[in-house]
Amino acid sequence: MFRNNYDNDSVTYSPTGRLFQVEYALEAIKQGSAAVGLVSKSHVVLAALKRNAEELGSYQKKIIKIDDHMGVALAGLAPDARVLSNFLRKQAMSSKMIYNRPLSTSKAVLSIADKAQENTQSYGSRPYGVGLLIAGYDETGAHLYEFQPSGSVLEYYGAAIGARSQAGRTYLERNLDTILETDSVEELIVHGLNALRDTLSQDVELTFKNTSVSVVGKDSDFKIYDDEEVQQWLDKLDSVSNARNRAGDDDADDNNENQETTEETTTTTEAATTEEASNDDNANEATDAPAEDRMETDE
Amino acid sequence: MTSIGTGYDLSNSVFSPDGRNFQVEYAMKAVENGGTSIGIKCKDGIVLAVEKIINSKLLVPGKNKRIQTIDKHIGVVYSGLLPDGRHFVNRGRDEAQTFKSFYKTPISVPHLMDRLGIYVQNYTCYNSVRPFGVVSIVGGIDDDGPHLYMIEPSGACWGYTGAATGKGRQTAKSELEKLDYETITVKEAVKTAAKIIHQAHEDNKDKDYELEISWISLEETKGRHEFIPEDLLAEARKFAEEEDEEDEEEEEDDEEMES
Numbered sequence: 343m344f345r346n347n348y349d350n351d352s353v354t355y356s357p358t359g360r361l362f363q364v365e366y367a368l369e370a371i372k373q374g375s376a377a378v379g380l381v382s383k384s385h386v387v388l389a390a391l392k393r394n395a396e397e398l399g400s401y402q403k404k405i406i407k408i409d410d411h412m413g414v415a416l417a418g419l420a421p422d423a424r425v426l427s428n429f430l431r432k433q434a435m436s437s438k439m440i441y442n443r444p445l446s447t448s449k450a451v452l453s454i455a456d457k458a459q460e461n462t463q464s465y466g467s468r469p470y471g472v473g474l475l476i477a478g479y480d481e482t483g484a485h486l487y488e489f490q491p492s493g494s495v496l497e498y499y500g501a502a503i504g505a506r507s508q509a510g511r512t513y514l515e516r517n518l519d520t521i522l523e524t525d526s527v528e529e530l531i532v533h534g535l536n537a538l539r540d541t542l543s544q545d546v547e548l549t550f551k552n553t554s555v556s557v558v559g560k561d562s563d564f565k566i567y568d569d570e571e572v573q574q575w576l577d578k579l580d581s582v583s584n585a586r587n588r589a590g591d592d593d594a595d596d597n598n599e600n601q602e603t604t605e606e607t608t609t610t611t612e613a614a615t616t617e618e619a620s621n622d623d624n625a626n627e628a629t630d631a632p633a634e635d636r637m638e639t640d641e
Numbered sequence: 642m643t644s645i646g647t648g649y650d651l652s653n654s655v656f657s658p659d660g661r662n663f664q665v666e667y668a669m670k671a672v673e674n675g676g677t678s679i680g681i682k683c684k685d686g687i688v689l690a691v692e693k694i695i696n697s698k699l700l701v702p703g704k705n706k707r708i709q710t711i712d713k714h715i716g717v718v719y720s721g722l723l724p725d726g727r728h729f730v731n732r733g734r735d736e737a738q739t740f741k742s743f744y745k746t747p748i749s750v751p752h753l754m755d756r757l758g759i760y761v762q763n764y765t766c767y768n769s770v771r772p773f774g775v776v777s778i779v780g781g782i783d784d785d786g787p788h789l790y791m792i793e794p795s796g797a798c799w800g801y802t803g804a805a806t807g808k809g810r811q812t813a814k815s816e817l818e819k820l821d822y823e824t825i826t827v828k829e830a831v832k833t834a835a836k837i838i839h840q841a842h843e844d845n846k847d848k849d850y851e852l853e854i855s856w857i858s859l860e861e862t863k864g865r866h867e868f869i870p871e872d873l874l875a876e877a878r879k880f881a882e883e884e885d886e887e888d889e890e891e892e893e894d895d896e897e898m899e900s
Contacts, residue, residue: 347651353771354652357645357663359670361722361771456731459724465769493724497704498697515698 352462352469363469364462367491370471374417376504376541377404379475380514380521381486382530385559386477388415389534391504391541392552405556409434410563411444411479413556417504418472418491426454426474426489447478447485451495459493473503479558502537509540527562531555531575542584548576652768664772665765668794671774675720676707676850677809677841679817680778681834682789682802686827686858687780689718690834692809692842693851708855708868712737714747715781716855716866720807722774729777732760750781750788754798762796776806782857782864809841816840827858831869835877836884852878 348354349362356362377390390404402420406427407413412434416423433453437445454474461467474489488501499518502510514521514537521533534555539548546552550573558564567575576582644650650663657663676692691707708718709726711733719726736756740748757779764772772794778801780789791804803817816837825833834854842850854874857866869877 353769355664355667355671355771355774357650357667357670359667359673359774361671361774452727455724456727459728462724463728463764463771492722493727497701498699499701500699511697511699518699 351465353465361462361492364492367469367471368473370491371418371473371503372505372507374419374472374504375404376502376507376510376538377415377417377475378500378502378507378510378514378534378537378541379415379477379486379488379498380500380530380534380537381477381484381498382521382524382527382559384479384484384525385527385530385557385562386479386484386486387527387530387534388413388475388477388554388556389531389538390415390417390554391538391548392554394552401552403554405554405566407556407564407566408450409438409444411558412447412450413477413558413564413566415475415477415554415556416472417507419470420472422470422472423474426457426470426472429454429457444480446480446482447476447487448482448497450478451476451487451489454489455493455495458489458491462491462493475501475503477556477558477564479560484559500537502541504541506541506543510537513537513540527557527559528575528578531557532578535575535579539579539582539584544584546583548579548582550576653764653771654766654768662765662795665795668772668774669776672721672776672794672806673808673810675722675775675807677805677807677813677838678707678718678720678776678778679806679813679834679837679841680718680780680789680791680801680804681817681820681825681830682780682787682822683825683827683830683858684823685787685860686782686856686862687716687787687789688827688830688834688854688856689716689778689780690838690852690854691718691720692807692838693853694845695849695851702851706853706868708853710866711753711779712741712747712781713865714783714857715750715753715779716857717777717779718853718855719775719777721776725773726775726777729757729761729773729775733757733779736760747783749783749785750779750790751785751800753781754779754788754790754792758792758796758798760796761792761794761798765795778804778806780857781866782859787857805837805841807841809838809844812843813837813841827856827861831856831873832877832880835874835881839878839881839885852881 348356352363375391375393379388388405392401392404394401405415408430430450434445458470461469469491476487478485487495487497489495500514553572555567555572555575644663649655649657653664676694678691681688689708693707709730711717737748761773764770776793778791789801791801792798802822805813855868
């Protein structure tokens with residue numbers, strides 16, 4: 343049997359200069375349920391989809407508060423996220439203690455990024471298996487960062503991580519202009535939930551049980567809305583299920599439903615299919631590359 | 642690739658029978674696909690520039706800076722694995738601060754590069770670590786004037802007058818070879834740098850890029866490493882694009898003549 347020899351640890355480069363263990367860690371994020379984040383001029387919103395292991399089990403927490411001005415949403419290995427968020431909390435506390443000022447978002451993000459980088463350059467430890475969206479409001483305004491196990495951090499206007507997050511990113515890209523313009527926190531949350539809704543798989547809906555929302559911004563401390571509290575935001579959505587699935591409902595029950603909605607849903611369905619196709623491409627690419635290595639090994 | 646399947650490329654710090662360390666060579670491969678970085682040593686200072694490929698329109702423009710400062714008078718830009726680059730810069734900052742607290746004087750650029758060269762080299766010696774996946778271009782001004790260095794994953798560290806790394810390095814190098822380093826000033830080099838990055842981007846034209854330029858000069862920045870002012874950056878980029886259009890027109894003219 344052929345084997346990719348270059349993916350056993352994070353201290354071995356493949357002949358093409360890739361680090362497979364780190365790339366696999368990025369895959370772990372996609373196993374987790376989705377989280378989205380977006381910013382306006384004054385606020386940052388995080389929205390996440392919670393999962394429960396079984397019917398009677400509780401839902402895994404997806405948004406963690408770091409300080410009054412900062413919080414994170416996670417996708418991937420939750421225990422790893424707890425390690426990182428505990429570290430961030432320590433950083434935030436010592437910033438307050440030593441400098442008497444809240445920790446800046448960029449400093450916070452870089453501190454965990456450097457921590458994650460160490461795990462990709464030394465033998466014996468594994469890269470973190472979690473992606474984070476870090477939302478913060480500091481003296482330089484509202485910021486949203488995406489953290490990856492590779493140690494990369496980038497600042498975004500809107501980001502989505504986790505399962506089927508590409509659909510969420512597509513929504514954010516399409517509505518970027520209105521998101522950046524808006525002064526209303528409510529509108530920002532609705533956009534966040536719409537993006538999250540697009541990542542839903544069939545037969546799942548956003549409910550007050552599986553949805554988590556948080557807001558931080560000018561004159562408002564970091565606040566998480568869970569359970570009953572999140573219902574007020576769900577009530578503001580036109581629908582709590584994915585547009586792709588609704589297209590099916592329309593055909594079955596209500597053919598006279600106004601033409602526009604149907605058209606809209608079809609286009610989204612198409613977009614979704616192309617996305618899936620492109621995802622498949624990516625998947626192929628990922629498996630292809632090691633195959634190349636393997637083929638050359640044979641020679 | 643002859644290296645594959647021999648077993649000598651699976652671990653860092655292992656020599657192959659013909660004396661190569663393959664993991665270091667593979668680390669260079671990681672660099673060769675990164676955005677192009679260049680450095681120019683001028684008569685009166687240093688100019689650093691980098692091409693940042695924009696992978697998503699959701700990224701905040703003007704943030705996610707790639708050029709960093711090691712000490713007040715030393716700047717660095719790198720291509721390759723960006724988190725490794727930050728590790729490198731953090732180490733550089735530590736070295737610079739340690740030196741300053743010990744000797745009460747800012748570290749000289751050659752001495753800093755010596756120390757960083759040793760640090761990077763160390764990451765090729767053990768199988769418990771991997772070499773750095775970056776090539777860094779470091780520039781600075783000290784008592785002996787401007788200095789420009791480039792440091793590779795092997796720890797090799799050379800002085801340059803014009804340095805380029807990343808995907809478009811070949812194009813950039815051949816452009817850099819045309820410059821007159823005896824007379825060029827930082828102000829002129831800023832525009833040239835923008836043009837070179839623009840040309841190096843040709844190979845990767847399907848994606849947009851953002852330009853980042855910094856400089857160090859006694860006259861312009863009092864010997865400090867700073868990003869160039871916004872208006873100068875806009876001017877430089879406009880210049881680069883216009884030059885490009887002119888070239889294209891010329892090419893078109895040539896083609897017409899030929900036909």
